[in-house]
Amino acid sequence: MEIKITKTTTPKAKPTGSLGFGHNFTDHMFIMDYTDGMGWHDARIVPYGNLEFSPACMVFHYGQETFEGMKAYAANGTHYLFRPEMNARRSNASNARTCIPELPEQDFIEAIKTLVKLDADWIPEGKDSSLYIRPFFIATDPFIGVAISKTYKFIVIMAPAGAYYGDLKPVSIRVEDEYVRAVKGGTGRAKTGGNYAASMAALSRAQAEGCAQAMWLDGIERKYIEEVGTMNIFFKIGDKIITPALNESILPGVTRDSIITLCRDFDLTVEERSISIDELLIAADLGHLVEAFGTGTAVVISPVNKLRYKGRDITIGSGEAGELSKKLYDTLTAIQRGSAPDKFNWRMEI
Numbered sequence: 001m002e003i004k005i006t007k008t009t010t011p012k013a014k015p016t017g018s019l020g021f022g023h024n025f026t027d028h029m030f031i032m033d034y035t036d037g038m039g040w041h042d043a044r045i046v047p048y049g050n051l052e053f054s055p056a057c058m059v060f061h062y063g064q065e066t067f068e069g070m071k072a073y074a075a076n077g078t079h080y081l082f083r084p085e086m087n088a089r090r091s092n093a094s095n096a097r098t099c100i101p102e103l104p105e106q107d108f109i110e111a112i113k114t115l116v117k118l119d120a121d122w123i124p125e126g127k128d129s130s131l132y133i134r135p136f137f138i139a140t141d142p143f144i145g146v147a148i149s150k151t152y153k154f155i156v157i158m159a160p161a162g163a164y165y166g167d168l169k170p171v172s173i174r175v176e177d178e179y180v181r182a183v184k185g186g187t188g189r190a191k192t193g194g195n196y197a198a199s200m201a202a203l204s205r206a207q208a209e210g211c212a213q214a215m216w217l218d219g220i221e222r223k224y225i226e227e228v229g230t231m232n233i234f235f236k237i238g239d240k241i242i243t244p245a246l247n248e249s250i251l252p253g254v255t256r257d258s259i260i261t262l263c264r265d266f267d268l269t270v271e272e273r274s275i276s277i278d279e280l281l282i283a284a285d286l287g288h289l290v291e292a293f294g295t296g297t298a299v300v301i302s303p304v305n306k307l308r309y310k311g312r313d314i315t316i317g318s319g320e321a322g323e324l325s326k327k328l329y330d331t332l333t334a335i336q337r338g339s340a341p342d343k344f345n346w347r348m349e350i
């Protein structure tokens with residue numbers, strides 16, 4: 001793949017102080033077009049800026065789009081990606097589900113590597129900082145009939161990021177018992193914007209009750225735990241680690257997979273299975289629910305200290321981040337930044 005690079009003539013000042021998440025973008029972005037009959041073409045990197053689209057553009061009306069979330073890390077002048085092949089593969093799985101043409105995995109990775117290299121001085125160093133990378137695909141036919149678009153864009157933008165919720169600050173989560181995120185046969189396994197559109201009402205309720213996010217139950221019985229707004233979920237019950245098994249309605253997180261591997265490497269028992277909200281409540285009542293945490297690229301690990309279900313508050317642990325959450329966070333972030341051995345071959349130096 002040939003990538004034409006047009007550098008900005010007006011580089012921006014890097015943000016200073018607390019970085020936050022997702023507000024400031026780097027100097028450049030990657031764009032590539034797809035046209036039926038031609039395939040993917042015109043890979044280019046251009047200065048970051050607004051794009052112009054027809055208001056009839058299909059993505060605006062029917063939401064045919066997918067996205068990914070990944071990070072680049074810097075330590076002592078070396079730059080890394082973390083398991084980018086997992087994102088490339090998942091991206092194609094999301095595209096297949098939404099009829100967006102797949103992009104060869106090596107092109108996906110090359111686009112990101114080239115863009116990260118060009119804006120490498122935007123990768124913040126520091127234990128909790130990274131450069132968040134947002135690749136996404138959108139349907140661009142200027143046509144408001146319902147159809148599968150014949151043209152698409154693949155775009156990558158990047159934003160320097162600090163800790164998502166502040167350094168391992170525990171959050172409270174509201175268990176949503178009316179709305180559902182996804183059902184069997186739906187798009188829950190795909191990383192597509194529509195899943196998020198469908199989730200906002202539950203997020204709004206959670207926030208109105210002082211919670212950071214909503215936890216989803218299964219779409220049929222509203223009984224089995226699926227995941228949290230933007231994260232997969234883990235529980236430590238007694239000395240076992242339990243996380244819902246992947247099914248058609250759960251997003252297969254790269255962090256989830258990495259955390260399972262690390263837990264097993266720590267000789268902990270990990271069960272990937274269905275777990276009901278009732279089992280969780282009983283474990284909490286018996287004092288067996290020791291820890292809960294969400295996992296995702298943006299947050300890494302997000303300890304959960306309170307679950308709110310049908311107006312009842314279930315307190316988990318001491319209110320501070322649990323021991324396992326801290327250990328997993330430190331281990332994973334050290335591997336990501338090159339300061340711990342890469343036993344599982346997860347890092348890609350760029």
Ligand SMILES: *Cc1c(COP(=O)(O)O)cnc(C)c1O
Pocket residue numbers: 069191227228229230231232251252253254255256295296297298
């Ligand atoms: C992206 C995402 C996750 C986390 O996936 P990672 O690959 O670990 O970042 C979990 N749940 C949902 C709904 C997501 O969109």
